[in-house]
Amino acid sequence: MANYPPPYPPPPAGPPYGGDWRYQRRVLKQQARMQRDMLRAQRDAYRYQMRSTRRSSILGPLLLIAVGVVFLLIQTGHISARYFWDWYGRFWPILLIGAGVIVLLEWAFDQYFHSDDAIPRRRSLGGGVFALLILFGLAGIFFSGMRHGHDIFGHAMNFDQNNLDEFWGDKHESDQALAQALPAGAAILINNPRGDVTVSGTSDDNQVHIAVHKQVYTRSDSEAGNKAQQLSPAITSEGNTLSVTLPSVEAGRADLVITIPPSAATTVSANHGDVHVNAIKAPVTITANHGDVEASAITGAITTHINNGDSSFSAHSVTGAVSVEGRARDLTLSDIDGTTTMNGDFFGTTHLERIRSTVKFHTSRTDFQLGRLDGEIEISHSDISADQVSGPLTLAVANRNISLDRISGDVSVTNRNGSVDLTSAQPLGNITVENRNGSVNLTMPEHAGFVVQAETTNGDVENDFSLPGEEGGNNRKTINGTIGKGGPLVRISTSQGDIALKKASVAPIPPTPPPPPPPISIHGSDGASVVIGKEGLNISDGGGTKVVIDKNGVNIRTHPDGSSVYVRNGTRLITQADGTRVYVGSDGTHLTTHPDGTKEYVGKDGVKIIIRPNGRTVSSPGKPLTDADIDKRLAEAERDADKAAAERDAARNK
Known part of the structure; x- marks a missing residue:
C-alpha cells in the first residue's frame, strides 16, 4: 500500500491470515500467553517493590534481648525468680503497652522522615513476634492467677531438683551412722554438694556423730545400692581440722545430721540444700549456694555467704558478730550481741530485733x-x-x-x-x-x-x-x-x-547496759573445777562427773559412763549407761524405754501399758482403751520425754 497515495484502499475482504483457522487459533493462544506472562511480571515487580519498602520492626530483637537479660540475671542469682514472677504477674500488661508504644514510635518516624517517598514505607512485626506476645500474655495471666491464689491449670506447677530426679527412676532411701573422735581444740569442716546439713553442738563425749539419710533415684535396686554406697561421707583429718565430705552422685542426695562438741569451730559448705547450725560455742562459717541458712544459740561469730536470691537467712541468740554477704531473699535476726553486718542484694523482707551492737545494712x-x-x-x-x-x-x-x-x-x-x-x-x-x-x-x-x-x-x-x-x-x-x-x-x-x-x-x-561480770572459775590440780556465771553453777569432780545448776532451777548430773539425771520443775529424766531412759512428768506420768524397744507406761490415772517386741499388756482401772487411745498416750509421753531431753542438752551446753 505504500505505492498508493492516501487515502489507502480498504483491505481485501475475507478473514485475516487467509482461511487457515488452525493458524489463527495458534496465534491467539500465543497472544494470550504473552499477556499472561506480562501480568505475572507486573505482579512480581509490584511485590518486589512493596518488599523493598517494607521494614522489619525493632520490637522482635528488643523482646529477645530483654528476655535473655532477665533469664541471665535470674540464673546467676542477681534477681529473685520468685519475686520477679510475682512482679510480672502484677504488671505484665506493661509489656503490651511498651510493644504498642514502640510500634507507634516507628510509625511516627516513618511518617515524619519518609512522608514524601513515592511509595510509602511499611513496618512488619512477623509471626514470631506475635507468638512471643501471645506467650507472654498467657504467662502473665497464669502468674497473675497464682498471685491471687488461683490455680489456673488445676495443679500448681512446682519444678525443683527432686522433680527432675524422678525422671531417673524410683526413689530409694537408706540411712548410715558414723562416729569419729574429735581432738580437743580441733575444728570441723563439712562439705555437702547436695542435701541438707544440720549441725548441733550437743555431743558430750568428744566425738562427732554423723547420721546420713540417703535418697537415690534409679530403675533397679542393685543400682540404688551402688549409688547409696557412693554417697558415704569421707572423713579425713589434716592438721587440727576434721573434714566430712560427701561426693556428688547423679540423681542422689544425702541429708546430714551431725552432733559435735560445742567448742569446735565449724565451717559448712552446701551447694544444694539448707543449713541449720545450733548450740555452738565457737566461730561458725557457712556458705550456701542454693538453700536457706538458720543459726541459733551460737557463742561466737557467724560469717555467712549466700549466693541465691531465693534463699533466706535467720540467726537468733548469738553472742558474737554476725556477717551476711551475697544475694538472698529474707533476712531475720534477733537477740544478737555483736556487730551485725549485711552486705549484698536482699530481695525480700529484712526483719531485725534486739541487736545490742552496731548494725550495718548495705545494698545497691x-x-x-x-x-x-x-x-x-x-x-x-x-x-x-x-x-x-x-x-x-x-x-x-x-x-x-x-x-x-x-x-x-x-x-x-x-x-x-x-x-x-x-x-x-x-x-x-x-x-x-x-x-x-x-x-x-x-x-x-x-x-x-x-x-x-x-x-x-x-x-x-x-x-x-x-x-x-x-x-x-x-x-x-x-x-x-x-x-x-x-x-x-x-x-x-x-x-x-x-x-x-x-x-x-x-x-x-x-543507756546501753553494762556487760555482765566475767564468770568466777576455781580449778583444782586433779582437774576438778567450779564455775559461777550469770547462767548458774557448773561443778566437775575431775573424774568425769559434772553437775549443772542454772538460775531457772535446772539440775543436771552427768557421769563418765554416759548416764545422766535431769530435774526441772517436777520433771525428771534419767538416762542410764545401757541406753535405758526413764521419764517422770510433773503430773506423775512415767515412761521407761529400753534399748530392745520395750516401753513401760504408767499414767497419772493408773493406766499401765507395756509394749514388748512380741506383744503388749494393758491394764486400765476404768473403761478399756482402744488402740488409738494407747498410741495417743505413748506418743504424748514420748514427746514430753524428747522435750525434756532437748531442754537438758540446751541447759548443759550453755
Missing part, C-alpha cells in the same frame, strides 16, 4: 547504719520502719516510705519519692532530713531544747512550737528558730511536700 538501693537496736526494724521493697533505736543513725535510700519511732542520738536521713516520719527521743542529737518529692513529719520531745532550720519548695510548713513561717521566692517556705534553751541542730529540707514539726511526750531510750 539502701545504706542503713545505727548504733543499737532495742526494738525492731523491718525493711521491704516499699517501706522502712524502725522502733527504739540508739544513734548515730544514718539512712540513705530512695523510693521508700520511712517510719522511725523513738530514735535517740544523731540522725541523718536522705530519701526521695517517699515520705519520712521521724519521732526523736532523749538523749537528742543533731537531726538532718533531706527529702525530695515527699513530706516530712518530725516529732520532738515536748520539753526538749534544739535549734530548727526547715525549708520546703512547693509545700506547706506547720509546727507546734509557735515558730513563725516565712515565704520566699520560687514558692519556698521556711521556719527557723530556737526551742527552749537551744541545743542540737534540727535541719529539714524537702520539695514537692509538706513539713510538720510536732511535739509529744516521748519516752527516752535507756
Whole structure:
C-alpha cells in the first residue's frame, strides 16, 4: 500500500491470515500467553517493590534481648525468680503497652522522615513476634492467677531438683551412722554438694556423730545400692581440722545430721540444700549456694555467704558478730550481741530485733547504719520502719516510705519519692532530713531544747512550737528558730511536700547496759573445777562427773559412763549407761524405754501399758482403751520425754 497515495484502499475482504483457522487459533493462544506472562511480571515487580519498602520492626530483637537479660540475671542469682514472677504477674500488661508504644514510635518516624517517598514505607512485626506476645500474655495471666491464689491449670506447677530426679527412676532411701573422735581444740569442716546439713553442738563425749539419710533415684535396686554406697561421707583429718565430705552422685542426695562438741569451730559448705547450725560455742562459717541458712544459740561469730536470691537467712541468740554477704531473699535476726553486718542484694523482707551492737545494712538501693537496736526494724521493697533505736543513725535510700519511732542520738536521713516520719527521743542529737518529692513529719520531745532550720519548695510548713513561717521566692517556705534553751541542730529540707514539726511526750531510750561480770572459775590440780556465771553453777569432780545448776532451777548430773539425771520443775529424766531412759512428768506420768524397744507406761490415772517386741499388756482401772487411745498416750509421753531431753542438752551446753 505504500505505492498508493492516501487515502489507502480498504483491505481485501475475507478473514485475516487467509482461511487457515488452525493458524489463527495458534496465534491467539500465543497472544494470550504473552499477556499472561506480562501480568505475572507486573505482579512480581509490584511485590518486589512493596518488599523493598517494607521494614522489619525493632520490637522482635528488643523482646529477645530483654528476655535473655532477665533469664541471665535470674540464673546467676542477681534477681529473685520468685519475686520477679510475682512482679510480672502484677504488671505484665506493661509489656503490651511498651510493644504498642514502640510500634507507634516507628510509625511516627516513618511518617515524619519518609512522608514524601513515592511509595510509602511499611513496618512488619512477623509471626514470631506475635507468638512471643501471645506467650507472654498467657504467662502473665497464669502468674497473675497464682498471685491471687488461683490455680489456673488445676495443679500448681512446682519444678525443683527432686522433680527432675524422678525422671531417673524410683526413689530409694537408706540411712548410715558414723562416729569419729574429735581432738580437743580441733575444728570441723563439712562439705555437702547436695542435701541438707544440720549441725548441733550437743555431743558430750568428744566425738562427732554423723547420721546420713540417703535418697537415690534409679530403675533397679542393685543400682540404688551402688549409688547409696557412693554417697558415704569421707572423713579425713589434716592438721587440727576434721573434714566430712560427701561426693556428688547423679540423681542422689544425702541429708546430714551431725552432733559435735560445742567448742569446735565449724565451717559448712552446701551447694544444694539448707543449713541449720545450733548450740555452738565457737566461730561458725557457712556458705550456701542454693538453700536457706538458720543459726541459733551460737557463742561466737557467724560469717555467712549466700549466693541465691531465693534463699533466706535467720540467726537468733548469738553472742558474737554476725556477717551476711551475697544475694538472698529474707533476712531475720534477733537477740544478737555483736556487730551485725549485711552486705549484698536482699530481695525480700529484712526483719531485725534486739541487736545490742552496731548494725550495718548495705545494698545497691539502701545504706542503713545505727548504733543499737532495742526494738525492731523491718525493711521491704516499699517501706522502712524502725522502733527504739540508739544513734548515730544514718539512712540513705530512695523510693521508700520511712517510719522511725523513738530514735535517740544523731540522725541523718536522705530519701526521695517517699515520705519520712521521724519521732526523736532523749538523749537528742543533731537531726538532718533531706527529702525530695515527699513530706516530712518530725516529732520532738515536748520539753526538749534544739535549734530548727526547715525549708520546703512547693509545700506547706506547720509546727507546734509557735515558730513563725516565712515565704520566699520560687514558692519556698521556711521556719527557723530556737526551742527552749537551744541545743542540737534540727535541719529539714524537702520539695514537692509538706513539713510538720510536732511535739509529744516521748519516752527516752535507756543507756546501753553494762556487760555482765566475767564468770568466777576455781580449778583444782586433779582437774576438778567450779564455775559461777550469770547462767548458774557448773561443778566437775575431775573424774568425769559434772553437775549443772542454772538460775531457772535446772539440775543436771552427768557421769563418765554416759548416764545422766535431769530435774526441772517436777520433771525428771534419767538416762542410764545401757541406753535405758526413764521419764517422770510433773503430773506423775512415767515412761521407761529400753534399748530392745520395750516401753513401760504408767499414767497419772493408773493406766499401765507395756509394749514388748512380741506383744503388749494393758491394764486400765476404768473403761478399756482402744488402740488409738494407747498410741495417743505413748506418743504424748514420748514427746514430753524428747522435750525434756532437748531442754537438758540446751541447759548443759550453755
